[in-house]
Amino acid sequence: MIWRGIIERYKDYLPVSPKTPVVTLNEGNTPLIFSETLSQRLDVLVYLKYEGLNPTGSFKDRGMTMAISKAREEGAKAVICASTGNTSASAAAYAAKAGLKCVVLIPNGAIALGKLGQALIHNAQVLALDGNFDEALSMVKQISSQYPVKLVNSLNPYRIEGQKTGAFEICDQLGKKAPEFHAIPVGNAGNITAYWKGYKEYFGKKEVASKPVMLGFQAEGAAPIVNKKIVPEPKTIATAINIGNPASWKAAEAARDESGGVIDSVTDGEILSAYELLAKKDGVFVEPASAASVAGILKLSGQDYFKNKKGATIVCVLTGHGLKDPDRALQTVREPQRVPAKLEAIWEAIKL
Numbered sequence: 001m002i003w004r005g006i007i008e009r010y011k012d013y014l015p016v017s018p019k020t021p022v023v024t025l026n027e028g029n030t031p032l033i034f035s036e037t038l039s040q041r042l043d044v045l046v047y048l049k050y051e052g053l054n055p056t057g058s059f060k061d062r063g064m065t066m067a068i069s070k071a072r073e074e075g076a077k078a079v080i081c082a083s084t085g086n087t088s089a090s091a092a093a094y095a096a097k098a099g100l101k102c103v104v105l106i107p108n109g110a111i112a113l114g115k116l117g118q119a120l121i122h123n124a125q126v127l128a129l130d131g132n133f134d135e136a137l138s139m140v141k142q143i144s145s146q147y148p149v150k151l152v153n154s155l156n157p158y159r160i161e162g163q164k165t166g167a168f169e170i171c172d173q174l175g176k177k178a179p180e181f182h183a184i185p186v187g188n189a190g191n192i193t194a195y196w197k198g199y200k201e202y203f204g205k206k207e208v209a210s211k212p213v214m215l216g217f218q219a220e221g222a223a224p225i226v227n228k229k230i231v232p233e234p235k236t237i238a239t240a241i242n243i244g245n246p247a248s249w250k251a252a253e254a255a256r257d258e259s260g261g262v263i264d265s266v267t268d269g270e271i272l273s274a275y276e277l278l279a280k281k282d283g284v285f286v287e288p289a290s291a292a293s294v295a296g297i298l299k300l301s302g303q304d305y306f307k308n309k310k311g312a313t314i315v316c317v318l319t320g321h322g323l324k325d326p327d328r329a330l331q332t333v334r335e336p337q338r339v340p341a342k343l344e345a346i347w348e349a350i351k352l
């Protein structure tokens with residue numbers, strides 16, 4: 001079967017009709033990769049849902065195909081969002097395809113290079129705010145309530161609807177089975193909300209016989225849900241989750257509590273170790289925020305959380321591609337060694 005994106009595949013579960021003008025870049029259908037390294041370390045079966053392989057390099061595309069298709073159906077001429085980077089990249093691409101004007105508000109100087117390049121090349125109007133993400137979100141909420149421009153942040157319910165298809169895909173890829181545990185980075189908390197909604201719906205329709213325990217991970221410097229307190233000035237190298245007042249805070253807590261799960265925090269050091277481990281041992285390059293899910297299960301494993309769970313399946317969502325943030329990669333490694341154009345010198349350098 002030819003893949004035509006998540007709306008075509010899962011339309012029975014989505015608020016669309018034959019009249020909906022579907023705007024798709026064939027998002028979804030991302031690989032679920034078995035991790036030998038992590039499975040050995042944790043003594044459970046660990047799979048990586050590599051969402052960095054979506055068309056614009058992050059899971060945001062699942063929600064954006066819905067939000068932009070519905071914006072077109074409703075006759076919108078322009079869309080707007082606040083973004084730590086990936087929402088703007090995705091909105092810009094889908095708006096370009098739909099022929100809609102796209103305005104994005106980003107915290108000045110705080111988004112990764114690749115994401116900024118994407119928003120600009122897709123011809124979005126990029127406004128760099130003297131303020132952080134939470135302030136940018138508050139601004140676009142007010143603007144979209146007063147002017148004829150559609151908000152495409154995850155407060156837009158169609159975003160959550162599209163993103164829940166990640167849960168359907170995981171269950172389908174595991175052979176109509178939900179994993180025992182689902183680990184995921186938490187920023188604005190839309191995605192954990194969406195996955196939990198997806199798992200509940202698949203369970204409700206008897207596609208699967210169980211639901212996973214939800215494990216959400218915030219960065220220590222941006223962990224309002226963990227600390228039960230708004231963080232006025234969040235700070236983490238994982239820019240995609242550098243959020244101090246998540247829009248879906250309550251829904252994330254509900255996902256945690258209904259599933260019997262946890263929302264915990266991981267340090268930037270733990271995030272970077274997981275980031276390097278994924279690249280060096282699994283051959284999977286993600287952006288730092290994505291590594292929070294893996295950092296999180298390594299942390300829980302260190303506290304014996306998965307004791308007696310041998311044979312259980314954990315799925316870690318890897319939310320975005322490593323090429324989004326090339327600066328971070330280059331800061332993490334050594335510079336290439338220079339060699340003269342001489343065979344002996346190259347042989348000497350290789351040191352087999």
Ligand SMILES: *Cc1c(COP(=O)(O)O)cnc(C)c1O
Nearest residue numbers: 086187188189190191240319320
């Ligand atoms: C948006 C994003 C997140 C956070 O998702 P929320 O829905 O805001 O919790 C995590 N990682 C990456 C790469 C993202 O782009």
